[in-house]
Amino acid sequence: MGCVNCGSAKVTERRDRTAQGYRRFRCGACGRGFNERSSGVLNRAQYPSDVIALVVLWRLRYRLTLRDLAEMILIRGIVFNHEAVRDWEAKLAPVLTNSLRQRRYGKDGPGCRSWHVDEMGYPGPA
Structure with a gap:
């Protein structure tokens, strides 16, 4: 794992963890501390990343309403507002x-963007 600030590979893991249990690191080059969630989109989120991703x-996938999702997770003991889901x-x-x-498209790019269906209903690349 490289430093999220300077990109250096001189990173050491600290013994302590964050409040949510994420590992903490310190960069030997720039001296800054970060955790394993620092470079992600959910860096400052209060809830665990797996719960947020699931919601x-x-x-x-299921087109549930914001309030329904908050209620479903509330049954599991995690309390948040429907605006958090938004x-x-x-x-x-x-x-x-x-x-x-x-x-879906592979690492090279979209490649084939259109599909045609024959008389039998079998799709094939364009």
Whole structure:
């Protein structure tokens, strides 16, 4: 893991962890501290990244309302406002769509953007 500030490889792991259990590091080159979540979109989020990702995926996949998602997670003991879901969706949706597009089209790019269906209903590349 490289430093998120200067990119140096002189990084040492500290013994203590953040309040949410993420590992902490210190850069030997610039002297700054960071954790394993520092370079991500959810750096300053109060909740664990896996919970946020799950909520956003449910929102996008199942078209649930903001209030329904907050209520579903409340049953599991995590309390947040429905407006938090909107903020998380605004931050994570572009990142998720980009990664899904890369998986779908491959690392080289879109390649084949259109598909044609023959008489039998079988798709094939254009």
